[in-house]
Amino acid sequence: MNKNLKSFTLRQLGEIVEKPYNSIQIYRWIWKKGVDRIEEFSDISKRLRKKLIDEGYFVGNIGEKFRINSSDGSVKFVFEDGYEAVYMPEKNRNTVCVSSQLGCNLKCKFCATGLLGFRRNLMAWEIADQVLQISKKLNKKITNVVFMGMGEPLLNFENVKQAIRIMTSHIGLNIGAKHITISTSGIVPKIYELANFDRRVKLAISLHSAIEEKRIKIMPIAKAYSLREIKEALIYYLEKQRLRITIEYIHLKGFNDTDEDIYELRKFIRGIDCKINIIPYNKVDYFDWEAPNEEDVYNFYDKLKKILDNVVITIRWSKGRDIYGACGQLGYQLVHNAK
Numbered sequence: 001m002n003k004n005l006k007s008f009t010l011r012q013l014g015e016i017v018e019k020p021y022n023s024i025q026i027y028r029w030i031w032k033k034g035v036d037r038i039e040e041f042s043d044i045s046k047r048l049r050k051k052l053i054d055e056g057y058f059v060g061n062i063g064e065k066f067r068i069n070s071s072d073g074s075v076k077f078v079f080e081d082g083y084e085a086v087y088m089p090e091k092n093r094n095t096v097c098v099s100s101q102l103g104c105n106l107k108c109k110f111c112a113t114g115l116l117g118f119r120r121n122l123m124a125w126e127i128a129d130q131v132l133q134i135s136k137k138l139n140k141k142i143t144n145v146v147f148m149g150m151g152e153p154l155l156n157f158e159n160v161k162q163a164i165r166i167m168t169s170h171i172g173l174n175i176g177a178k179h180i181t182i183s184t185s186g187i188v189p190k191i192y193e194l195a196n197f198d199r200r201v202k203l204a205i206s207l208h209s210a211i212e213e214k215r216i217k218i219m220p221i222a223k224a225y226s227l228r229e230i231k232e233a234l235i236y237y238l239e240k241q242r243l244r245i246t247i248e249y250i251h252l253k254g255f256n257d258t259d260e261d262i263y264e265l266r267k268f269i270r271g272i273d274c275k276i277n278i279i280p281y282n283k284v285d286y287f288d289w290e291a292p293n294e295e296d297v298y299n300f301y302d303k304l305k306k307i308l309d310n311v312v313i314t315i316r317w318s319k320g321r322d323i324y325g326a327c328g329q330l331g332y333q334l335v336h337n338a339k
């Protein structure tokens with residue numbers, strides 16, 4: 001049995017200790033104060049602390065293997081067996097991009113993580129601990145979390161939900177649910193589940209093309225869930241959670257940036273409260289796509305603006321490109337070393 005106290009829910013902790021409020025105290029020490037020595041839980045009786053230690057309980061952290069600082073202020077952390085998280089400071093917020101799996105099975109044709117294949121699901125505490133460790137090590141208050149690191153979060157959804165409960169708890173990391181975004185490639189049944197989840201978290205959908213054949217070409221998972229099914233699920237999510245959806249659109253120069261692509265995108269988003277986030281493709285060796293330059297991206301943006309009247313469109317100039325910490329680049333070093 002794993003006796004790392006971080007791996008227990010509040011309710012499970014309650015079964016280990018004698019009094020319910022002891023579980024709340026322990027949870028607070030671990031997830032709010034970031035203390036990892038049971039001896040230091042000073043508002044808990046010495047007898048209970050000793051009992052926990054004697055029974056083999058401990059507070060384990062995910063181990064940092066190394067970190068790399070980017071010139072833009074972001075920092076990529078590589079943990080344990082190779083999963084990664086990226087800290088991204090901005091003017092009014094500090095965001096951590098977390099991984100939910102080590103590797104990924106979905107093999108999108110622009111993503112280094114997909115090249116790794118699936119290695120394992122991360123446990124709930126390993127996901128939440130990425131935020132806690134980064135906050136502690138950099139001495140920063142983390143305000144936002146995005147599930148845009150390694151893995152498809154909706155394919156490890158039970159652990160992701162539990163991690164979100166830890167992150168949003170006021171006796172935990174205390175991050176507002178609406179400051180957490182789950183990004184999915186479009187796992188339709190799980191989008192319905194997310195719509196009914198007891199935390200109101202934001203949803204981002206990696207669309208990348210509103211033309212079925214093109215989408216299938218770059219995202220094999222698109223064979224399993226059609227654009228029509230995805231749209232229905234998004235509408236259901238909106239009805240339930242009432243939070244504007246982000247449509248993520250990786251800009252692959254010459255592939256998905258024609259007028260036809262934009263007209264199809266316009267059809268797709270009709271009736272969906274959304275904003276569009278253009279992600280200029282970040283170059284990853286092993287793929288032949290051409291990364292658009294700034295002028296290409298702004299031309300595409302202008303065309304979108306013209307055709308998609310009244311829709312909010314943003315460009316995500318990815319942080320951490322120089323450290324392989326940008327979108328689609330996580331896991332690059334693991335892949336590179338394995339070749």
Ligand code: SF4
Nearest residue numbers: 104107108111114151
């Ligand atoms: S883009 Fe996301 S879903 Fe696709 S292979 Fe990469 S990690 Fe997996």
